[in-house]
Structures are given as structure tokens and as C-alpha cells.
Amino acid sequence: MSSPTFSPAPPSAPTSGPALRTQDLTKVYGTGETVIRALDHVSVEFDRGMFTAIMGPSGSGKSTLMHCAAGLDSVTSGRAWIGNTEITSLGDRELTLVRRERVGFVFQAFNLLPTGTAEENIVLPLRLAGRKPDREWFDHIVRVLGIQDRLSHRPGEMSGGQQQRVAVARALITRPDVIFADEPTGALDSASGADLLDFLRRSVRELGQTIIMVTHDPRAAGYADRVITLTDGQISGDRIVDPAGPGHTEQGR
């Protein structure tokens, strides 16, 4: 049986220019002899509707780049924009709004509210923003993610793969400029992980969603359109993935 397709839906954000961009982004931890340059003048653009993987050895700055570009962490110098909004010049309150309304997050540990049902978890970002869920959009996302019959279940009553799909639905519900996924398949078995990567890729293809995924796993990166490699806080590689490769073909899924 073929799964339902995403219908094209206009993103809420402006559609011109990159979804996210950084200029000379630098993050230094510590002082004196213990100084660590976690990010060293990173300038990069992420186009809308692209699935980008960020790879690199442990300690190369992947999480720091994600946290600084998403406004979760302050930068030492340099600038970052989400759409046309420069997040590195925003105060705490404005930054909270940008994060809540224009960025979606999917973490390795799912980070669902244990006391909430799947449905409550999915609409949480909208409730926090005082917005009503668009029922049609909600129904569409849960149908495509195949979690219609899990909506009244709490996270403890779902498998890891189902919980992560709920987390993806929660990230998609606000139609954010960009979704950051940090090792999203790290806690999943390989079949659930492949399913999840397929969903992420379809949300890029069919919804025009922009996704930036931090991963150690070359197979996971194979689902992306572009792979950026970090080494010692600098971009050491940036390549477009072969569309005929694993993860992009029927056989590779």
C-alpha cells in the first residue's frame, strides 16, 4: 500500500533567500590556556527546501553550530540569520519567539512531555504561541507520519520510532523556517531509523521543509541533499549528495 503524500503547503515564512545563514560565526569557550575555539569563523548558507547533514568528528563543533544557529546558545562573534531575521542581534524575549515559531527541533531523546498524549505533544508549540492548530494540516501530518491511531497514547505507550514520529510532527506543525534534527535516529533500531529518515526527506521534497541534521552516521547522511563536514570548528567539506545513492533510491530505503 502506498503511503499518503504530503500536499504542497505554503510555508509561513518568506520564501526568498536562504532559510538560514551564518557569517563568521565564532564560539570560544574558556579563557587563556584552556580556550577552545568550538566554531571558528563559520560562514554558511542553507537554502530553503534542502535536507543538509552536518558531520564531523566528536568535538568538531556540530552541536555548537546547531545551537548557535538556532539561537539556543550565544555566540562570541559573527552573525546568524533565520530567514531575514538576524538572531544574533535579538534580545531574550524576541529570541524565544523566533525559536518557538520559526524553528522546529527533533532530538535524539525525543523530548516529549511524558504526561501529554501524542496529540497534545504535537500541538504544544502552537498552544505555547497562543495559536490554534490548523486541523487540516494536523490531520495531514499525522496521516503521512502514520500515527493517526496513536494520538491518544502517551509517550510511554509508544515505541521509540512512534515517539520520534510524534516529535517530527511537533516540529512540522508550525511550518517552521528550519527544522534542526540532532542525531534523530540515535535511539532507534535501524528499520525505524530508516523510516524516520525517509519521513524527514519526504517532508523536504513534498513540503519544501528545510532540515539541518547533525549525525555521525554516514547512512543517515546519505538521505540528505548536502553534507557539510566540520573539523576543529571550521567547514572542511561541503558536497551535494548523489541523488542516485542509498537513501535516495527505492532500493536504498
Ligand SMILES: Nc1ncnc2c1ncn2[C@@H]1O[C@H](COP(=O)(O)OP(=O)(O)OP(=O)(O)O)[C@@H](O)[C@H]1O
Ligand atoms: N559548555 C562548554 N564548555 C566548554 N567547552 C565546550 C562546551 N560545549 C562544547 N565545548 C567544546 O567545544 C568543542 C565542540 O563541541 P561540540 O559539542 O560542538 O562538538 P560535536 O562535534 O557536536 O561533538 P559530538 O559529536 O561529540 O557531540 C569541543 O571541544 C567541546 O569540548
